[in-house]
Amino acid sequence: MEQQQSSFREKERIELREPRRFKVTIYNDDFTTMEFVVKILTTVFFKSGAEAETLMLQVHHGGSAIVGIYPYDIAQSRVQKATRMARNEGFPLRLTVAPEGEE
Template structure:
């Protein structure tokens, strides 16, 4: 006598959300406000109004948050922005910090 018993296994897979990181723009005396807004619009996908507000924060407070992303994306965007700044002769600095 054969028995056909189905055994079902339940595997619970827990998917963790990736840690998020802030991309912080730092003020300097040489990078133009227009360049900062341009970077925020074209690299960080901000609307012009929000980009202008962040740029003012950078100018007045010394830094501003360009965006919050998973690590690889944050590093890539910061690196791209600094590369473009260097190509245009600006000492623009961005850093990435865990949120």
């Protein structure tokens, strides 16, 4: 009697999860101009003019505002680009990256 080879493979279950997301926060200071903050929000974070104005006023009156929630690499690169632009203009603008959900 011939033996038959079976080609059964055990299926490996892979659990996929959404990548962790990080919030980018911009902080108020006494030196960075409102116009420059709006410029950063429109050019780096791709906000509309109206949304950038609203966020800028939130930062100005409240001290800080979350400007976006992104995967880690995107959050880091946008913060680095905005910080580099601010330093080139002589502004001490501060932005941070923190895991979503942390205060």
